[in-house]
Amino acid sequence: MNLQGKIQIVGKTDTGRVRQNNEDCIGFDSALGLLVLADGMGGHLGGEVASSLTVDSIIKSSQNHLPSIKAGQIDSETGFSLESICIQEAVELANDLVYRKSTEQLELRGMGTTLVAMVFYDNRFSLAHIGDSRCYRFRNNNLDQITKDHSLLQELVDRGFYTPEEAKKSLNKNLVTKALGIDPTTTPDVQEDLAMKNDIYLLCSDGLTDLVEDEYISLTIQRFSDNLEEAAKQLITKANQNGGKDNISVILCRIIEDFSESPGWFKKLIEWF
Numbered sequence: 001m002n003l004q005g006k007i008q009i010v011g012k013t014d015t016g017r018v019r020q021n022n023e024d025c026i027g028f029d030s031a032l033g034l035l036v037l038a039d040g041m042g043g044h045l046g047g048e049v050a051s052s053l054t055v056d057s058i059i060k061s062s063q064n065h066l067p068s069i070k071a072g073q074i075d076s077e078t079g080f081s082l083e084s085i086c087i088q089e090a091v092e093l094a095n096d097l098v099y100r101k102s103t104e105q106l107e108l109r110g111m112g113t114t115l116v117a118m119v120f121y122d123n124r125f126s127l128a129h130i131g132d133s134r135c136y137r138f139r140n141n142n143l144d145q146i147t148k149d150h151s152l153l154q155e156l157v158d159r160g161f162y163t164p165e166e167a168k169k170s171l172n173k174n175l176v177t178k179a180l181g182i183d184p185t186t187t188p189d190v191q192e193d194l195a196m197k198n199d200i201y202l203l204c205s206d207g208l209t210d211l212v213e214d215e216y217i218s219l220t221i222q223r224f225s226d227n228l229e230e231a232a233k234q235l236i237t238k239a240n241q242n243g244g245k246d247n248i249s250v251i252l253c254r255i256i257e258d259f260s261e262s263p264g265w266f267k268k269l270i271e272w273f
Helices: 046-068 081-105 150-156 214-224 228-241 264-272
Strands: 008-015 024-029 036-043 112-121 124-130 134-140 142-145 189-194 200-202 248-255
Touching: 008 024, 008 036, 008 046, 008 081, 008 228, 024 200, 036 248, 046 081, 046 112, 046 189, 081 112, 081 124, 081 189, 124 134, 124 150, 124 248, 134 248, 142 214, 142 228, 142 248, 214 228, 228 248
Parallel strands: none
Antiparallel strands: 008 248, 024 036, 036 112, 112 124, 124 189, 134 142, 134 200, 200 248
């Protein structure tokens, strides 16, 4: 299904006020309902190479395989939709590409990237992520983080060493425990859920969330829910006003109308529940 007119996607990326290069990379395909954001890391130009290779690879792989998937098909081994399997395999392919590139060129050794990738279909979404780039959902004026950081700080919170409030003040925010392209193989965290009309989804790098509180993000999306271009601009401006110490990237996606591909009786059954 072509999702043009059913969802709106806006993306912006900014170098920030401190870094010389932008190691973030974003990409999306509105017709396919695909969003991809990566935050690269590595010496020299490694971070830029890793993030751009990852985004390009995932978009191309998804464009080649997602259109042939019929809605409602489930993978018998995992219980995930075939769309989720497609995104997972695209991420694993990108990991192989980045890892091989890093072993072939000395100046790219050790490069890697975080990743958050999302695809919408049949009033649902599949989401894959690695690292500390995040996805949020804004629904009914509430903002919820729906990814969980792969970071040392998150592990310390999970173990009770920090409260979430204390973690916000920690100096160890950027130590990721998992990244794409560092190891020969990797598996992203994958999840699925329903997408509803008027939902707004935010994909972002830590250049935003390290410097801008969730409350401000929520208020900005609420205020500019009908103007995603301005919402994205305001979020990046705020991060820069607060220091702009890192690259800042955001992708916003608003669900405009129903995009169900399920049979009519099944759609009515879901709506009834």
